[in-house]
Amino acid sequence: MELKIEYEFGKYLEFESHDINYFIGSNYQLKWKLYRSFQRFSTGKILSDLEENVYGDDGINFFYDQKVLNAKKMLIHFLDSRESILSACQFSKGSLIYNQLEDYENNFEIMKLLDLINDDILKLEISFQQSFEKNGFHAIKPTFSPLTYSGFLKNSLELQYLEKDEPYPLSMMDVGYLLDEYCNLLFSEIQRTQKECWIVINKPEYFLHDQLLQKLLQKFKDIGKETNLLKVFWISDYYLDEDFSVDDIEKVIFLGERAEQFPPYETLKQSIRLRYPDEFKLTDNELLNSLHRIIPRISENQDLLHLPLKDMVLLKVINQLMGYLDTQYSINYDNLSELEYKFLAD
Structure with missing residues (x-):
């Protein structure tokens, strides 16, 4: 289904929504405006006069296939720091644990x-x-x-929080010990209410390490499959799931000079094959691994010495396909074919 999100008055981000939607790229301002819109939309309240300067006097609008969405009929949760996970497990009105116990x-x-x-x-x-x-x-x-x-x-209620079977103050808990609890509470709320649930995650790589990010994504995927009611909006500076798969390609919305959703995998692979400077020999697994590494670096105008050489070639192909031609490639060209070398050197 097509989702259309207003991020400023009369300006919309449109994309085909999936169970997980990856927003990634170098346009940090647009990522912030997108997250800001999710937050404001979730309140379901009438805009103030100052907010109308941002979104217009007709309010902030989200559309599903041209149908206006109502935040009050949905569940919307945000993860933007370790505190947002901790607060969901704290007995305070509106938290996940509060709703569970109620x-x-x-x-x-x-x-x-x-x-x-x-x-x-x-x-x-x-x-x-x-x-x-x-x-x-x-x-x-x-x-x-x-x-x-x-x-x-x-x-009478007191909640104990355990880390390795030892009680800890909630504020001192390692959030890794609470991810399972958070996901269980989320799953229970969806089952209980039977409402569509959105999880909006902003820059998770800054408060969860890679193993926890991968675990969290898998948990969300499992909940989505079981309930068919969960959508995840993953706004990141660079993190993509390590288990990046063929089906994940079209879930990436790249935010650069413009917003552009990736096509299905086979379409993208064929486009790469046609533009590749030499015979294209990458297997699907090799191509996916390379895309996992380079997608966050698309349109970056800086040296990319840390990337494998073959990634450099693929990155330039992707940049050209998307219209980004300014990336600098100050690298050692060893182990490249003559055609690959000439391609990067041009």
Whole structure:
């Protein structure tokens, strides 16, 4: 389905949406405006006068195949720091753990146990009153309020956070120990509400290391497959999933001088083959691995000494296909064919 996101008045980012959508590229301003729009849209509130200067007096608009979206009918969560993961696991109104525990009020077994406790509270109240009467108190009668579920959570609940089976303050937890819990809470919320859920992730490489990023992406993919209700919007300066696959190519939206979504893999491979300066011999696995490395570097106008030489050739091909021709290639040309050498040297 085509998703159309307003990031400034009358300016939209349009792309074919998938379960995971990778926004990557050198246009940091556009990435920020995109993230800002997701955040403002999620509130579902009327724009202030100042906000109308940004989005216009008709509000901020998101479209699914030309149909206006309503944020209040969706679930939208943001991950932009380790604190956003921690806060989801903290018992505060609106957090994932808060919503999970609140929902237990609909659990028959739990409410049955609460009724039994209230029966005991009533017995305790009668016992107090009888003791008061025996001691000559006739104008004062003690009573106890029944225990409500919300009151029980507010006054009696304490959450323990464990790292290697040892309790830690939440603020000191390694978020790696909470990713499974975060994803379980997210899955439970989607199952419970049956609403479409969006996860918007901004620059995750700055607060999660590569192994955790890969784990988180796989968890999201699993939730998406099981529920068919999860969409992930992955806004990054350079990180793509290490398990980058054929199906992932068309999920990349490159944000450079303009926004451009990659075509399906076979279409891209054929375009590369036609423009490649020598006989194209890369296997699918080699091509995917190379694309994984170079896509974040498209249109960068700087030396790229850290890239493998064959990646340099492919990067220049991709740059030309997308209209970016200014990348500098100050490198040692050893191990390249004569045609590859001439191609980079031109």
